[in-house]
Amino acid sequence: MSQNPQIITLKNKKGLEAQISNFGATIISLNVPDKNNNPINVVVGLQNAKDYTSQIYTDKGLYLGATVGRWAGRIAGGKFKIGEKQYQLYNNNGVHLHGGKEGFDKKYWNIDKVTDSKLTLSYLSKDLEEGFPGNLKTTVTFKLSKKNELKITYQATTDKPTPVNLTNHAYFNLEGSGTILDHELELKSDKYVELDEHLLVTGKLINTKNSPYDFTTKSEIGKADFKGLDDIFVLNSNGNTHKVALSSAKTGIEMKVFTNQPTLVIYTPPQLPELPYKNKVNFSKYSAICFEAEGYPDAVNQPNFPSALLKPGETYNNKTVFEFCVRS
Ligand code: FUC
Numbered sequence: 001m002s003q004n005p006q007i008i009t010l011k012n013k014k015g016l017e018a019q020i021s022n023f024g025a026t027i028i029s030l031n032v033p034d035k036n037n038n039p040i041n042v043v044v045g046l047q048n049a050k051d052y053t054s055q056i057y058t059d060k061g062l063y064l065g066a067t068v069g070r071w072a073g074r075i076a077g078g079k080f081k082i083g084e085k086q087y088q089l090y091n092n093n094g095v096h097l098h099g100g101k102e103g104f105d106k107k108y109w110n111i112d113k114v115t116d117s118k119l120t121l122s123y124l125s126k127d128l129e130e131g132f133p134g135n136l137k138t139t140v141t142f143k144l145s146k147k148n149e150l151k152i153t154y155q156a157t158t159d160k161p162t163p164v165n166l167t168n169h170a171y172f173n174l175e176g177s178g179t180i181l182d183h184e185l186e187l188k189s190d191k192y193v194e195l196d197e198h199l200l201v202t203g204k205l206i207n208t209k210n211s212p213y214d215f216t217t218k219s220e221i222g223k224a225d226f227k228g229l230d231d232i233f234v235l236n237s238n239g240n241t242h243k244v245a246l247s248s249a250k251t252g253i254e255m256k257v258f259t260n261q262p263t264l265v266i267y268t269p270p271q272l273p274e275l276p277y278k279n280k281v282n283f284s285k286y287s288a289i290c291f292e293a294e295g296y297p298d299a300v301n302q303p304n305f306p307s308a309l310l311k312p313g314e315t316y317n318n319k320t321v322f323e324f325c326v327r328s
Contacts, residue, residue: 005049012144025067035252044171063169066105080300089131100130134160156316171288174248181222187215189233259293
């Protein structure tokens with residue numbers, strides 16, 4: 001019997017409103033008041049929750065607003081070793097991406113707890129699902145705070161050592177349509193991860209300074225040398241300050257990203273495919289930007305990167321916050 005996704009609406013008292021689907025623990029819209037107090041949906045979403053379950057959509061591999069796991073990003077060779085034991089994951093031409101054929105983005109999550117402003121979903125990923133060892137119990141909490149933040153918290157526990165790397169794959173556009181090329185971006189990252197032609201990590205880190213990846217001073221995304229991003233940045237670890245600030249002069253909306261994760265994938269697809277988008281909006285070239293806060297990429301195969309193995313008795317804890325304000 002086919003299931004129907006359920007939508008949960010969260011609100012805070014400052015006008016933030018989020019719609020979350022339990023299919024993929026997916027953010028399907030996030031309304032934020034602009035400088036004229038009009039709501040702008042800043043997250044790219046589809047019209048109906050059911051649209052996310054159709055193969056026409058899933059074949060496009062967009063992961064719009066979804067929770068990605070058990071491993072967000074790419075695992076080279078689609079395999080890894082724990083001790084002497086090798087694990088073979090679901091892969092496509094030798095690359096495991098975003099949790100496999102049916103990752104966490106395509107699972108129905110259990111609705112554990114709902115209040116006006118907070119939702120907790122959970123999912124039990126069974127031993128060897130997509131090839132990963134251990135029964136992994138995962139919860140994700142979405143909360144709209146009084147400080148006008150969307151706080152996403154992931155926790156997970158396992159009964160066997162297993163790699164865990166969870167993230168949310170929301171595509172942001174602070175104008176709700178058009179392009180993000182006119183948005184301004186500040187990114188607190190002095191180093192990015194070198195990638196090969198298959199977008200796999202070489203293990204080398206490169207300075208962002210004097211490269212097209214230097215957004216340490218806030219600047220327009222569409223500056224002269226911008227060629228699109230599908231890159232991994234190492235976040236500077238100075239205190240509890242924001243790691244990213246993104247703003248639109250048109251709507252006055254500014255979003256700051258805080259996270260306890262060490263790296264951030266920034267992804268700007270050149271063009272979104274034709275799909276039944278919410279509010280029937282039109283998107284032009286470089287229509288949205290993803291900020292996927294996560295652990296070091298392919299850490300299971302990179303001995304120089306911090307380990308990403310979760311062991312029995314430990315709790316995986318990932319907190320990422322998207323804070324909104326209006327600048328006049
Ligand atoms: C990001 C990228 C990938 C992929 C996906 C939809 O995480 O790194 O290249 O296209 O999102």
